[in-house]
Amino acid sequence: NMAMWGGGGLPKPLYFVGDSHVLSASWSLVKVRGETRYVHPLLVTGLKAWHLRSGHRFLTVSNTEQCMKTLPQDVKDIVFVCGEIDCREGLPGAVVKKKYACMGDAVEATAAVYISAMETLALTYGVSIKILTITPHLSLSLT
Secondary structure (H helix, E strand, C coil), X not given: CHXXXXXXXXXXXXXXXXXXXXXXXXXXXXXXXXXXXXXXXXXXXXXXXXXXXXXXXXXXXXXXXXXXXCCCCCCCEEEEECCHHHHHHHHHHHHHCCCCCCHHHHHHHHHHHHHHHHHHHHHHHCCEEEEECCCCCCXXXXX
């Protein structure tokens, strides 16, 4: 229904790639540098930032790569959404299992993996990646 887009046709998409949190913004209109865009989700169910570490071959990694390969050639910017599952499950679990001395160390290690993965994806697919931050679910008892 073109009426929902203001009758002027479909705006240019802004691709959101990542975990289920891409869905809440799906198909909404956003302004990017003054241009109206619509949010087009590319879902990678269950994606953790930790999955994206170099050499890791979990299902979510291949799903991420597949989503990136579906981007049209002219796409220059994407938004990446990931990390909530790390904050809710991965980080606290790693601290409890003594893989890290404290929550800060776990966060630093995971953030380094995430940043490295975003740099690699950006170079591999020729896109600028904006990261949508998440609100972490952390237990203060683990900090």
